[in-house]
Amino acid sequence: SLLFILLFCTLLYSQEREDDRSALSSLTIGVTIGGTFPVTGTFPSYINERVDQFLTRIFNKAKETALSRTSDPLQLQQIEKQFDKYSFRDITLKRLGGEEIKIDLLKFRRTGDFSLNPYLKHDDVVIFPATDLETNFITISGAVMEPGKFHFVEGDNLSDAVDLAQGINKAYADVTIKIYRNSSEGNKTEVLSVKKDENIPLRRGDRIVVQAEENQKKDYNVIVLGEVYNPGTIPISKNSTTLEEVFERAGGIKETASLKNSRLYTGNTAAFILEKIYGFDLTSKDYYDLVDERFTREAVEIEKMLMYRLSGLTTEDTGYFSLENQLRVLTEGSGVDFSSINENNSASATYIVKDGDIIIVPEKRRTVYIFGSIIHPGHFPYEGGKKVEDYIQQAGGLGEYAEEDEIVLIKGNTRKWIPLEENPVVEEGDYIYIPRDEPRAFSYYVSMASQYLGILGSAATVILLLVQFGK
Numbered sequence: 001s002l003l004f005i006l007l008f009c010t011l012l013y014s015q016e017r018e019d020d021r022s023a024l025s026s027l028t029i030g031v032t033i034g035g036t037f038p039v040t041g042t043f044p045s046y047i048n049e050r051v052d053q054f055l056t057r058i059f060n061k062a063k064e065t066a067l068s069r070t071s072d073p074l075q076l077q078q079i080e081k082q083f084d085k086y087s088f089r090d091i092t093l094k095r096l097g098g099e100e101i102k103i104d105l106l107k108f109r110r111t112g113d114f115s116l117n118p119y120l121k122h123d124d125v126v127i128f129p130a131t132d133l134e135t136n137f138i139t140i141s142g143a144v145m146e147p148g149k150f151h152f153v154e155g156d157n158l159s160d161a162v163d164l165a166q167g168i169n170k171a172y173a174d175v176t177i178k179i180y181r182n183s184s185e186g187n188k189t190e191v192l193s194v195k196k197d198e199n200i201p202l203r204r205g206d207r208i209v210v211q212a213e214e215n216q217k218k219d220y221n222v223i224v225l226g227e228v229y230n231p232g233t234i235p236i237s238k239n240s241t242t243l244e245e246v247f248e249r250a251g252g253i254k255e256t257a258s259l260k261n262s263r264l265y266t267g268n269t270a271a272f273i274l275e276k277i278y279g280f281d282l283t284s285k286d287y288y289d290l291v292d293e294r295f296t297r298e299a300v301e302i303e304k305m306l307m308y309r310l311s312g313l314t315t316e317d318t319g320y321f322s323l324e325n326q327l328r329v330l331t332e333g334s335g336v337d338f339s340s341i342n343e344n345n346s347a348s349a350t351y352i353v354k355d356g357d358i359i360i361v362p363e364k365r366r367t368v369y370i371f372g373s374i375i376h377p378g379h380f381p382y383e384g385g386k387k388v389e390d391y392i393q394q395a396g397g398l399g400e401y402a403e404e405d406e407i408v409l410i411k412g413n414t415r416k417w418i419p420l421e422e423n424p425v426v427e428e429g430d431y432i433y434i435p436r437d438e439p440r441a442f443s444y445y446v447s448m449a450s451q452y453l454g455i456l457g458s459a460a461t462v463i464l465l466l467v468q469f470g471k
Contacts, residue, residue, distance in 0.1 A: 091126060177210050224359045228252065262359070
């Protein structure tokens with residue numbers, strides 16, 4: 001009886017699978033793809049599927065298959081480029097009864113006009129056109145939502161181009177449209193001035209420019225971080241908002257703020273300045289996009305080349321100059337003296353901020369940092385009146401190989417190095433650096449002695465020759 005039950009279940013399961021296949025077959029139709037497309041042939045389509053759904057499914061499957069065949073980055077890039085060149089305009093849909101329908105899926109995706117995306121029928125044939133964007137194109141640029149270069153289709157007019165560009169940007173009240181039309185030889189250009197509601201026919205190769213007065217009503221912002229009551233993005237106006245106004249909009253400066261160590265970064269500010277020096281996690285903040293690391297690197301290199309071009313620098317000078325020039329590019333604008341920000345009409349209070357500026361207001365450190373050849377390097381509480389020697393004693397004294405004559409005080413705000421001979425005044429946030437006299441192996445001194453002896457020997461030989469010639 002058990003064997004009978006198992007046999008019965010097997011037969012029942014087989015029947016259900018056959019029913020499923022039969023039901024699926026009744027829900028699908030055959031559609032043929034031809035012309036210039038990644039894959040051609042006849043494929044199953046659901047009876048309630050539109051052209052765009054069907055072609056997107058086949059296209060994505062073909063692209064996925066092609067990309068899975070290699071892991072080489074160059075080949076992957078070439079495959080992506082190859083798939084991007086297929087046109088989704090001027091597609092011909094042929095019905096079994098002889099009817100032909102022109103399909104424009106790109107325009108459908110931009111406008112949502114379903115008359116450009118009909119349902120498929122059994123034995124439909126979808127034919128893709130060959131494309132040549134070098135000659136068979138139109139372009140539209142200027143005050144439109146999405147400028148671009150598009151495959152030209154016979155019958156295109158100005159409204160079609162505007163639809164493909166997702167319409168005229170509503171931020172511009174008055175626009176004028178110019179169409180630049182080259183002669184067949186390419187050496188003459190006819191310029192047509194048209195109104196936006198003038199729906200004139202376009203020609204192959206037309207370049208449309210939607211002109212408008214530049215709208216300066218944009219999203220200008222600076223970023224204030226650190227010891228203010230409302231840190232974050234602060235809206236400003238173009239080239240007219242002062243640093244004093246920025247701090248007012250940020251809720252004011254806290255008493256714990258270190259104004260003399262505050263900095264303003266503008267222009268080519270690098271992300272690592274915020275992350276490495278100030279410890280901000282930009283990946284979790286909205287203002288990460290304000291900083292472009294690749295652009296910063298290129299800006300530094302371009303600036304360096306421009307500076308070198310007409311300079312008279314020697315090879316020995318270029319290392320130090322390169323360091324200073326890179327700091328100049330990355331910290332442009334950081335010379336603002338924030339200590340006078342509360343004084344009316346001071347240079348810092350009236351400083352005009354720019355869009356994208358980043359202002360850092362650190363907390364008062366109230367410490368002095370000692371590092372180098374010292375027993376206990378680190379932060380030590382700042383106490384007014386204490387000298388460098390006092391902090392060194394507090395840190396446990398000098399290391400065995402410390403160069404006592406080379407100890408320097410580095411100012412926290414300017415990074416200026418001051419030797420102890422000048423009796424510098426220690427302030428909070430300063431650094432004390434104790435250089436190390438590197439111990440040398442015996443072989444080092446032997447090598448140096450042999451070099452000196454070689455020089456002396458050569459000099460003695462020259463002197464001896466001169467004496468001999470003088471006789």
